[in-house]
Every structure is written in structure tokens, then in C-alpha cells.
Amino acid sequence: MDFTETNARGVVLLGCGKMGSAMLAGWLDRGLDPGAVTVIDPAPSEWLRGTGVRLDGPLPASPAITVVAVKPQMMAEALPALRGLTDTLFLTVAAGTPVAAYEAALGDIRLIRAMPNTPAAIGQGITAIVGNGAATEADLAMAEAFLSAVGEVVRLSSEDQMDAVTGLSGSGPAYVFHMIEAMTEAGIAQGLAPDLALRLARATVAGAGQLAMTGEDPAQLRRNVTSPNGTTQAGLEVLMPELPDLMARTVAAAADRSRELRG
Template sequence: MIDARILLLGGGNMGSALLGGWLDNGLDPAKVTVVDPAVGPALQPLLNKGVTHRSVVPDEAFDIVLLAVKPQMMSAAVPPLKAAMQPDTMVVSIAAGTTIAAIEALLGERPVVRAMPNTPALIGRGITGAYGNASTSADNRAAATSLLEASGPVEWVDAEPLIDAITAVSGSGPAYVFHLAECMAKAGAALGLDADLAMRLARHTVAGAGELMIRSDDEPAQLRKNVTSPNGTTQAALDVLMGEERLARLMDEAMRAARDRAAQLAKG
């Protein structure tokens, strides 16, 4: 891990997940201060490891500030951070829908990284999209990557609007997968399975298929073909899902809606 003094604004589930990853990867807990009015169940075990907690922003200088508060809290929670910043302090924000321009308006021009993690970060299996402003140096990017990849891989894009597309694919994506499992379980129950059994089958099938995609060198299309015997049961189901590109068109429509909504939120 990097050798820097870090202020984490927000010790909720996502902030605590990142912090836990930093500590697991060897970050000195004495280097981290968490600012949050309350200490929740996700944060308390990490404070027991030596991380400093403050209910208000301390009048100290930090090298990196990571914003892990809800977007609606930004305007009130962020301005006090000026007391903890040097001119070259880097800001990393995981606040959904909050643009770099909005952060610069609150904290002035400085290195700012806007990042979009997803909820599997809570178990160290997330993926994060990131974009840095013009003040973000190669060293800044390396430091931000080191922090963000504690919960999974980090993918950088070269234009801020692409963060909205990342939101549509991976930021909101876990909900699509959860709904798929819901639908599979409901359909299984309609076929006569016990509802709890159908849900267990759906959960493990989705989780196992995801893990196989991560571990395999094959593309998802090839993995799909590997499972599909000509004129077999899987082919019969795929004829329904893929006929007239039914599922592909639905996913395209859904993710465009998510991307457009993310852009609207960013505009306020």
C-alpha cells in the first residue's frame, strides 16, 4: 500500500469496505483518520485495529482525502475538509452522480479522481471505474489505483461522461444480476420446485457462473456455447432469450436508461 496520510470522509458500508481492504493489504492504521458523526457496526471493528476516528474534520494536513458520503450530503460535509488540505492534496470521490466540477467548486482546483465502485466491493469482489481531472498526475493515478483496487480491479477511462456508462454497466449491474436470480427462482418454483430450493439453485448458479467467467480465459460467448448442446435443453431456453435479440435489446434499453439517469443526476 501507499505511504500517505489518508482522511476517509464517511465510515458507512462502502467506506468501511475500502478501509478494511487497505488494512488487509498492509496500510498502517495510524495513517488513516475516519471522519463520521457516528460509528456504525461496519466501522467499529476497523477502529479497534488502530484507525483514528473523528466526528468532525481535524485541523491537520492529509495527502489524500477519500469522499465516501452520500451525494445529498456533499454540499454540507465537504467544505469543512479545506482545513485538512494542502494545495496538492488529492481528492478521490466515490459519491455517485457528483461531478469533478462540483467537487472543485467546493474544494478548489486540485487533483480529483471520480470513481464508481459497485456493491460487491463489500466482499472484496467489486470493480471500479475511475477518471482523473487534468491536475491528476501519473503518481496520483497510481495512488488512487492502490486505494481503490483494495476492493477489486480498477479501470480508468479518458472522459468523465464515460463514468455514467460505467454506472450503467457495473455500478448498477449487480441489481440486474440479483433480479435475474429472482426471476430464475420464481420460474423454478412455477415448475414445481420448493421455493427455497429454487432460490438456492438460482443463487449458486448465478454465483458459480460468475466465478467461472472470472477464472476462465474464454469469452462469455464461448462459455455459453460450451454449455449449449445442439437441440438440447439449454438451446431451447436460449432460443427464447436470444430470439429476435430479445434479451440483448432489453439490456440495451435498460442500461441506456441507467446511463441517462446518471447523467441527469450529475447535472443536478
């Protein structure tokens, strides 16, 4: 990524917890000048202090991009610090806060709302983005470039889709972690030692995930593992009648809760 303009105009990062730190580390690794970054964080970590970024200093008047990475419950207290900024692209990764809330707090702004998921903390996330009415194609491209530091980026056609994204990829890592828990318990029930069952379950899910990312159709990958009348088929005959409906209800419940929370 070419950071020439960004380095000249500056970057503001509001909040530097796990997600903010992961993004900042990715930007610095890709060549962003730490001296061009101003971080606003009430309790900077030792790692953050050692990066060379400016901490809680005067903000540039018109930074190229201003990234909001605070928790939703801190938003009302944190956003006023950004009101004096002009001609900047606002990029928010805060969960559950709609575009309208930022426009109400900050006025006529160019805004990209993003929904990353927790694997972004290790650079393996997927983030969905959508712009407000003032955001341009160039703004979306800049947001994609900055967010690609923590994983894959996809664009949505409307903000309404954010609830479905929340239910699927936002909450999805927890579903997978619970599957690892359940697989571990099933292995223990079949006579495996707990530590061995956990190791097998973790590696199986991680390896299957890597295979899924090759781009081959998941249904074909499933068929590749399934010999006729073999052990995998016997297991799938138990799982497949129940899992699709269970997963549909799970994602729907999370998406519905997302709608409720945003009012």
C-alpha cells in the same frame, strides 16, 4: 502496496459507511498503519472504533490521499471540513457528483473520481476511475492501488463515460439480483420448492460468474454449455431473441437517468 509515504503523511477518510468500511478494512489488511488514518464520521460503528484509527481528530495538513465516501446528499455539508487541506490527492467514490462540483467547493485540487459497485463491499467489485485536469499519472496509480483493496479497477478516457459505467456496472448488480429472482420463480413454476429453487438460482449465477472471470470469451462459454438440439438450446431460443434488446434498453435507461441527475 508500499504504504511508507502514506503512513508518514497520513490518510483522511470522509465517511465510513459500507463502502468506506470495506476500503478501510482492505487498506489495513494490506499494511496501512491505523494510526495514520483520520476518519470523519458522525456515527462511527463499533468495528470502526476498534480499528485503532483516529476518529474526528485534527486533520493532517497535507495527507497523501483524502478519500470522500459520503452519500451525495451529504456532500454540501461534509466537504467544507476538507477545505484547509493542501497538497493532497482527493479520491471520491460518491455516486453522481461530477468533478466540477468538487472543484467548485474545494478550489484548485487534484481529483480522481471513482465509480465502484456494491460487490466492492465484499472485495469483489469493479471500479472505474477518471482524473481531473490536475491529476497526474502518479495520482491515478495511487488511486488504483487504494481502490484495488475492494476489487478490479479500470480507467476511463473521459468523465462523460461515467454515465455508461453507472448504467452497466454501477446499476448492474441489481439486474443480476433480479435475474436470480426471476430464475427462482421460474423454477417454482416447474414444481421446485421455493427454497430449493432459490438455492439453485443463486449458485448457478455465482458459479457462472466465476467461470466468466476466467477470461474465456462469454460466447464460447455459452456454446460450451449448449448441446445441439438439447435443453439449453431450447431455452436459449426463447431468451436470445429478446435479451439483447432488453438489456440495451435497461442500461440505456439507467445511463440516461444518470445524465439527468447530474444536470
